[in-house]
Structures are given as C-alpha cells and as structure tokens.
Amino acid sequence: MSHSATTDYFTNRRTIRRYTDQDVPQELLEALIAQAAHAPTTGNMQLYSVISTRSLEMRTALSPLHFNQPQVIGAPVILTFCADLNRFSAWCAINEADPCYDNMQSFIAAAIDTIAFAQQFNTVAELAGLGVCWLGTTTYNAPQIAQLLELPELVVPMITLTVGYPAEEGTDVGRLPVEAIVHKEKYEPWTNDRISNMYSEKEAREDSQKFVSENGKKTLAQVFTDIRYPRANNEHFSEIFADFLKQSRFTK
C-alpha cells in the first residue's frame, strides 16, 4: 500500500453518524476485531472484551443510556468496548495463580489496552468501508450499561462505537495545529498569546461561530463550559464513575 494513499485516509477520515440499511455481517465484524486485536497490549494480556449489540430490543434499551443519540437505534451494530480483567482473573483462578488485578493500575492498564484496541478496530473498519461514531457517554452511565450487558466484576465499559455502512459523507471538523500538541523535551507553559494563536483557526470556523450564536454565548469556550460539558454534569458523572470503579472491585 502506498504511503500517500494511507496519508490521505488518515487525514480525511470522518465520524459517520448516519448509516444505510445494509447489515454488517458477523463474520466481517469478527474478522475486523481479530485484526484490531493485534494492536499493542500490556504484557500481551489483551485486557479487554467487546459486546456486540444487534437486537432492536437491546439497542432500544441502550439508547437512553447514551442520551438518545440517534445512531444507537440507527446503526446495525453497536460495540461496547470494555476494560476486562475478569477473563484474565478467571484464567489465573484455574491455574493455581492468585489473581491480583483489583487495583487502579490494573484498571488503567486495561483501559489503555481497550482504547488502543477500539482505535485499531475503528481504523480497520473504516478502511473496510464502514462508518463509525464514538460515544463518549459510555463512562457517564457505566453502571446502567454494565447492568444491561450483564458485565461481571472487573469489567468496565469504556467506549461505544456505532458501526454501519455510511449514509453520509461526514463533516470535516478540523484539528488544532501540530504546534499545539507537541512539546520538545519539556512541556512549554502556555502564555495567553500562544493559546490565542493555537485556537484562532478553530474559533474562526463557520461551524464554531454558529455554535456560539445558536447558544447565545460570547465565546466558543463558553459553549464547552456552559452547554456541552458543564461543571455540574462533569462532577455528577464523576461521582457515579468513581462509585462504579468500587462496585467493579478496581478500587476500594
């Protein structure tokens, strides 16, 4: 595969929220999952699982847990990627080994494995012509999602991907300049001028300005702090998630 072809794909990829009626065969799905499972993983332990939701009954039950984002009903397959030390612990238990994964570092290792695997699935799925949307709402309602999917202890839902054949082109949402992301040798503290420069292109975008005016806000940043991710919500769902980590036995 040529380097320029891949560059084009990676730079132009887009979130897809609307899907055609075409099904995604289970064999294709599992072939893509098998490819994605070659992503890097802590000590080759593969500390993750994925729950595939196809039935309308289950998608209907999942929908409100993702705040009724329409792609949960609209996509033929919903994949809930879970940090999973249950399987590994079950293997230890039948092999005269004392499982020792009820702790924060084990959760973090599993979370990292899970997201790397989910991202690799996203890539191989898109390269196979599928469209994908990530639902960050997964950790907000983790307890209810876990109950619905019957997740056992030491399993935490981390991210949900809706998957299907694209019925839209998706929107180019833009990204920050690379200088906003990279620090050489040491983190360079932000000055007001450098921050303004880094975000100026994002603020000038038509869609950003529409966000601001539609929400009756003065700045784009206020759309994030007041509307999209307000403090009260962040703190409410943080408490719920911290409790769920205890309930899952990762913390005490």
Added chain:
Amino acid sequence: MSHSATTDYFTNRRTIRRYTDQDVPQELLEALIAQAAHAPTTGNMQLYSVISTRSLEMRTALSPLHFNQPQVIGAPVILTFCADLNRFSAWCAINEADPCYDNMQSFIAAAIDTIAFAQQFNTVAELAGLGVCWLGTTTYNAPQIAQLLELPELVVPMITLTVGYPAEEGTDVGRLPVEAIVHKEKYEPWTNDRISNMYSEKEAREDSQKFVSENGKKTLAQVFTDIRYPRANNEHFSEIFADFLKQSRFTK
C-alpha cells in the same frame, strides 16, 4: 490501497525494541503526529499532548523511570503521550469561560483521547516504516516523569512510545482467539472449560513454556501473578498513581 494489503499489515505488525542509528527527522515526526491527530476525540477537544525526548541527557534521565528498559536509550525519539486538560483550561480562562475539568470524567475523557491518538500515531508510524514499542511503565512512575518533563497541573503521562527505524523483525507473540474477546448481546460468564479452551493455544506456545520453566513456575498464569505483575507492585503503584491524580487536580 487494497483491503488485503492493509489486512496483512494489521495482522502482522510487531513490537520493535531495537533500532538502527538512523534518526527520525522532526518534520516526519510532526507530519505523523498531525495525521494521528485526526483520530476520534471527545467533542473535538483533543485532550492530549505529546512530549518528544531526543537529547541523550533527557533519555538518560527517563531511562530509570521506565525501569531501564534499553529502548529508552536505544531509540532516537521517545514520545510521552499525556492526557491534557491544561491547554483547554488555559484557552477557557482567556475566553471568559470557567474551566471545569478538575474531575474524574474529564480525566477519563482525556485518557481515552490520548490513547486513541497514541494508537493512531503507532499505526501511521509503522506504515511509514518506523518501529515502535509501548512502555506501560509510564503510569507507574507518573510523578517522576511529570517532574522531569515539567508537566503542569491537569496533565498526566499515560503511555510512552519509543520510536526509530527497526533493527530487528520483532516477534510474533500471538493473540487469543476472537471468541475470547467478543460477547453477543450480553457478557457470557466464563466456565472453566471455556477459559481453558481460550487460553490453550497461548499456553502451548514454545515461548510461553520457556517463560514457565525459566521462572521455575508451574503454570503460565503464575508467571503473570508472581513475576511480571505481582500484587505488591500493582498495589504500590496504584497508590502512587491515585496520589498523582490528586496532585494533578483531577481528583480531590
């Protein structure tokens, strides 16, 4: 790019721990980072940064923080991928918006963004002919790494990638069968028989059996619980990381 060519790459990719003397030019590195930044991200906020370490002085200082894994000195570039709400908060602060990201959900969102971005970097780097190794030790010594790289509050080092041109082919470490990873509609609880089946191929591998005999253990699982990730270590580094999340202001 043909589907079979990409399938080959994704299925055959391998961790590379030894690198040639060839440098990785900063322009190439930043071009790859810019491509990777098109990975999915929470609310298009890009809650991450990456610190590139090139100087021998800094690599020498980083090395013991990764338990002297030789690739920290052996690679021309070390990338520390960090969950970062400092930059976004700095932007809010100069835009009459009250930053509200000192909480667990914001940390989790940033951690997810960071790992998806790191995985996408891994993929584009490997497709460009580079070799990469992930250092999961990053969260173990997060406080010291943060101090060395001068990370400000709301920035947490999540994963480190050593990057260079491959001086080895890497080893095929194998993966679990896809049936171990996928659950349909609901999580299917493990029985001893199903667990044995899922891990039998892994246990039968020559490298697994060598691990067991070299460490004087009875089972492969004991290599993980007694040698590689013993309880005392997991718990010790969990306390340190929990403290660091407080120090970073993500938790109280």
